[in-house]
Amino acid sequence: MIEPSLHPLKQQLDVSDPLAALKAEVTRLRLQNHFLRTVVNEMTSGVIVADAQPDYPITFVNRAFCTITGYAPEEVIGRHCLFLQGPGTDQAAVTRICEAIAAARPVHERLLNYRKDGQPFWSQIAISPVRDDQGRVTAFIGLQTDVTAQVLVEQALAEREQLLRAVGKMAQIGGWELDLVTQRMVWSEEMFAIHELPIGEPPTPDVALWFYPPEVHHLVREAFERCLATGAEWDIELPFRTARGQSRWVRSIGQPVWEDGQIRKLRGTFQDITRSKENELALRASEQRYRMLADMLPGTIVFMFDTGLRLTLVAGADLKRLGIDAARFEGQCLTDLFDEPHRSVLLPLCYQALLGQSSRIDYTFRGEIFDTSIMPIERASGQISGGLIVGRNITAERQITADLLRAKEAAERTERAQAAFLSAISHEMRTPLNAVIASAELLLTDTLTPSQRSLIETIRIGGEALLALVNNVLDLSKIEAGRVEIAAEPTDVRAIVHAVLNLFKREADQKGLLIEAVIDPHLPALIVSDPARLRQMLMNLVSNAIRFTDRGGVLITASVIGMATDHPQVEIAVRDTGTGISAQQRSHLFQPFNHVDNDQTRQSGAGLGLAISAQLAHLMGGELTVAGQPGQGSTFTVTLPLQPVAYSPPVTAGQSVASGQSAVLRVLVAEDNEINQQVVLRLLQALGHQVTIVANGVEAVQKVQQQSFDVILMDVQMPEMDGEEATRRIRALGNQIQQPRIIALTVYALADVRERCLAAGMDGFLTKPVRLQDLRNALSTNPVPSQPSTVNTWQSDPVIDWTVFGELLTALVDQQPEIVTRTLALIQHEFQQQLDQLRVSIARGDVEQVQRLAHRLKGSARQIGAVRVAHAAKALEHAATARMQLEPLFDALQYAVTETLRLFAESQSRHENHR
Template sequence: MQEIEILKRRVERERKARMEAEAILEDKALQLYQVNEQLRQLNENLEQQVKEGGAKLQKSEKRYQQLIESVQDIIYKISPSGYFTFVNPVVEQRLGYSADEIIGRHFTELVVPEYREQLVNFYWEMVNSQKESTYNDFPVYKKNGEIAWIGQTVRLIESEGNVMELVAVARDITEQVATEDALRTTQTRLSTLITNLQKGVLVEDENRRIILVNQLFCDLFAIPLKAELLIGIDCSQSAEQSKHLFSNPEEFVQRINELLARQEIMINEELHMADGRILERDYVPIFLEGQYRGHLWKYADVTEQYLARESIRKSEEKYRGIMNNMELGLIEVDLEDRICKAYDRFCEMMGYAEEELIGQIASDLFLPEEFRNVFNEQQSIRIEGRATSYEIQMVKKDGSRIWVIVSGAPIMDEYGEIVGSMGIHYDISARKLLEQELALAKEVAEEARQAEKQFLANMSHEIRTPLNAIIGMTHLLFDTRPNKQQYEYLDILKSSADFLHSLISDLLDMAKIEAGRIEVQSHPFDLVGLLRTTQRVFQIKLENRPIELDLMIDGRIAGNYMGDDVMLNQILLNIIGNAEKFTEEGTIEITAKLKKEDNDTVWIEFKIADTGIGIPKEKLELIFQKFKQVNPQGHKHKGTGLGLAITKQLVELQGGTLTVKSEENEGTTFTFTLPFQKSDAEIVKNDYEIEEGSSNLEKCNLLVVEDNIMNQRYISGLLNKWNIPFTIAIDGRKAVEQAHKQQFDIILMDIQMPNMDGYEATLTIRNTTNLNQKTPIVALTASAMLDQKNKTKAVGMDDFITKPFTPTQLLSVIKRFLKAESLKTEPVQDEAPPAKVESLLNYPRIKDLYGDDTEYIVDMMETFLTDALPDFAEFQGLINAQDWVALSKLAHRLKPTLGMVGLTDLEEKMGQLETRARNNPQPESLQLIWSSITDKLENGTKEIQQEIEKLKS
């Protein structure tokens, strides 16, 4: 029950509460109605007011819109939170965005990121501090991604103390910012440059206050302050304060005042300091739009440069003085041969003042026309960067000529480019005159030498010819079994003839040695056999005299050696003959000793010691001099005084030495040492054995061509003695006739004969169809001169015998040629004469160049054939075109290649071609020289090819 009562009371309470809530809702509804009525009335009133003011507002907004659109700057509004609420159309022109693309976006979206925080703080401070207007600039992104700089003025729009919005007028200042940045960069660079410049710099304004100064300026003038502390200081008294630092203080102050007054640029002014330093000063006034705004001082310590320049100047003066004293004339020319500078000595040499020469073409002014080619060739070499030296004539101002040696060298600039040349001229006119006089003297001397040579040849012929007959007849008379008295007379006759023969031989030998015409012939010989033969000859000669001749030979000397045995034999005969002449009794010792060995070369020492009268010490130096005798008045033995002089030169000609030791009344010892090479070659016969006639010679037939009746008798007597058939022709013409009539095995041909001499006869026999075109021809000549020997070979003779000759010499020659040629008993058919081709290769020259290196020789020869030889084809074309300069250059280039492969004769002819083309070009003469070269070049090429094959095998 109690529970029911509780439930009833609860229901009652809920009913009352609901009734109260309904009453309240009715009351609220009434109030809301009343408020709505009031709002309706207010809206009606507001609508009326809006209608009345709308026209005015639209008119104002239109004027405002026109104003905004006419402005060329960007105008925008942003809310206090930073969002765009308005932007004028100019933004599209400046940034590329339309208004719709901007409005509603936050302003930071357009700002370059690194500037966003800075700009937000700027606006935040402006709003918080209630600043009405401020200016700021910053970079923004344009729509195309480019960056533009904006400079803007911002104003706050407030209402009742609250910021409603921000209005900004912004301008594109991109170009201005770029210009200012460039200006700041330039200023920074300039300031950095001046500060770090290795010269002292001071910049003052128009009132002489310091704007800029670097530390080096402070150091130069010992200013104890840092450079930055000097900015703004007045410098009007600085000259007075620092003048004590200069060697001429007052002049320093005066000069500064003068420069400041004149306000003109001055550079490289030299200042001498009291402490010995040298400064170089520049003064540069600064003007802006015509107004003086200050100046710049620049100081540099150039002490080292100054001292170096002074050293160079003094050196130039010294060497200029030296060159003037050395009589050297210098000029400098450009690439067009235009004179740039002429030194004093050159002007004096040529008779001009320097101002007369500057700008002139040197070759046109000084060079004679005949030297134009020489100059052009040298100039082309100099343009290639090489120095030249040559001799030419030059024309002086007065028209006279001088000879000069010109040494030219190219002048190069700092980049290594040739810009001209310098010529050093040395006057050699006096030397040239002396050369002409010497040439004339040489010509006279040459004529005298030729006269002497002709005299010796004539003497040789005129004296030797009868002497030959005398000696020959003496030999024949000995065979007639003379009685004792006749034998004595014949012996005296033979001794006198032999003595006369010795005198003539010595004179001719000395003449040949002095003319350099003695040839060292190297061939294998038996050295021991030669020594024993020499001993036997003198033993026979000394048979009835109280003199013993001993020979001692080193046991190590054996076998054959390569050398000139004939020359060695003459040396031994001269020295032993000299010992025999001055030794009355006692001994003569001949000693041969092996001195040393060097590979295949052996040095053998020969000593000839006698117990004769000896030589006084003060006379020892005379014995090797020509025509000198130790005691010409007091000794019974006479002579020319040439024997030992000839002997010494023959020893030295073979690379040996000859010495003498002697004691008066005790004897003399001659010692000479000669080099020989060991040889394995076999020697067919001993030339030192006296040969007799042989019966097999009876089958041969000889032609003797001799005009002298005594010589005819002498030769015919010998041939009859040996039972050799012969025919005599009295001159060259008769010899040619006999050559057509019958076949001969040997022709003995005299040289000097009437009607036709031996040379002409030999040429005729060799070059005409006859029975003896190939027959050996041996010259019989009274001349022993080398050029005569060469001439006999040139015309086709096979050998020669010098008159007077011994029977053994004649028989040896006859037997030698008969061994080489089979005996002819029947005439032979006509044949063309054999071509005598002498080798064009100079083997000694090749050996000098390459030694025994065969691979090197082959390489050089093959290189010549492949690389150099084809260029010879250009010569004929150059001769046809008469291009003498190119011809001379080609000859100069190819000339050495001929010498390198041993074609020395052609090398010499090529030199003639070069010289003639350069100095005196004549087409006919040059063609003749070239033809002579081509004639031999083909044969020379074949010889080279054969030599290559031989060396390779």
């Protein structure tokens, strides 16, 4: 190619003269070289030429190279072409450049080099080999472009993107953008993580919609369409299900992107708020529980505050009497509400609660004394979300305490130890003691702090111990007065032994003792005796054995002796590996108010149990004896006359009184209603079975994977997981567990319910209320036909089905008479609580809650024979479903409950008088 500037000169030369032609060529080449050098020097990119010698010396650099590097040409010529690298230079890139040069092939790299003054800069380098006419490499030419500014921008963008990605991951916030023209969706990595999808192509909007439950699809569509129509942004919280089926809560924020006056794109954020939503719902539920509890408990006030000391809940039945306006207080800060001296006393304790410390003080407010607890509120994660102030008015209790102290001082000056007075006062003490124990048991069902639970458990245990003492004193007074009547009825010794064994197993386990029973297979299934008194004697003996045994165990045996004689006997022995008894101690062991020793440090009772047991054995035609040596344990033996019931052949091992039924079945009861739990528990215990109770299907599935059961009594309708789903999951476990028989418990007797239960994998069906004979038949492989029940209309129904209630009463009395009082107190509490909840729900217009509560009350009432209450609850349930007026039906239900409780109380009174 001939440059334009050389063309006129060429036309002037005479090329016929060789010398002239040579001169002309030299001149042309010189001009061409000057032209090329000028062009190269004017380039903004650095140019470097290196000779193809082994050390690749530099032979030329242009002006731009010198400007970029700060070196003069004479400082560069002759040096190695890679002399600009330094400590930060990527050696892998240098190696690739060297390999390309050695192979005489072009190479492109981005490299960190260093200027003459030591400052680093980024170069985009392109190196190519230069070949002669024979194809030999004679040199290398490189182009160097300073891309430092570009690299810094790229690094800043990468760091910003990394920061945004990290922040989004920590906050669980994803970002998204939808191009409305191309319908192309772009997601951040966290969007895929929240959806539990692999990173790739995001789903389309229509597909993404199905990650939400169908009932909220319209909310998503409305927000989307409103934004497209009006440009309105959205910010909504929605339930959500991931690709792996995990239930979550998300917060979706979206806004339009305008271009040329039109919405071209939508973009927004997407945040997983499951934890905060659960905390919010839990806090709301907690506040509601505290509010209801405070309103129900007289003399109790509750203040709940957040981490900023702002009151979120003020509740209590006595607020108005104390002049506290809950509506005005809620939302206020404690620092603004408290005046001196309250501020200096309470605020430090509130701050301690926010640090995780609990406090308890007696606090005087407006002349009244409050037992005040200030404690932290912890979330499931362990994070403290606020604090709680619970004040219980103990002014009257303090007065009572003072009065009791004065009474004690007066009593110490007089002697009132006469037997008649002791017997009378024992009767009077039983009722309040039963109330104390029942109240403690009910309190233990609430959400409590460990300290509260420990205190209430102490109250319950102490109350039961005191009640046992009162009962013993009463029994002793009856025995000494000759007023004890011994029953003569069919008695299942096996069932009694197993029931007592199960009753004390937990206590034995807590002491690390082994407790077992061995029963003679020749023992008749039923004998004539007094089952209640036999159970009482055996409980006294086992209780003593465990109390005085620290290592080893306790063995209960039941056998037949003297079968070949005219007077066969049943011998029940309780052997222990405890401290043993000397001959001198045995001489007065069965005398009232005597102990084995008088060491006050030993755990012991009043010394009545053995005396009562010995006298009961005598009244039943037998005797109680003791054998043993100090340090070798003791054996207490009850010997009673053996009188079989009609023809009752011996039961072989593994069989019990119910034909075909196992001696002791391991029964799991899945039932959410507390009254129903207690009723079924008592009925099963009356049949001599081992019983475990859970409150819902989730717990049932977990329990069968932890231990084996023979039978599960499964309530069909329960919270969290119903009985049908629980059955399906248990059957799905297959051979991983010992598959039990599963029997449905339900208030429904409809054919479709039965079919659903059987389809789920259940084996049987029991309709509430559960009758004792029906339960025995269901658990037996050879059931005895029961009489068909009749169904009356609402008008002809009695208030109470005394057949159902009588069976329950009999089962309770057979175990322990005091359980009747506790159970009736529990029924009264449960009915009143459900009435209060119904009243609140009706006032709020929450018909769905009314429907649920009425259904639950209906099941409870049927289980205990409260027919009128069950029908009234059923009518209220149907009215709520049909959105009818509820107040008249609620009044009828309230009247039915009042009448039922009255009749129950009269029945209990008659029962006490009979005893």
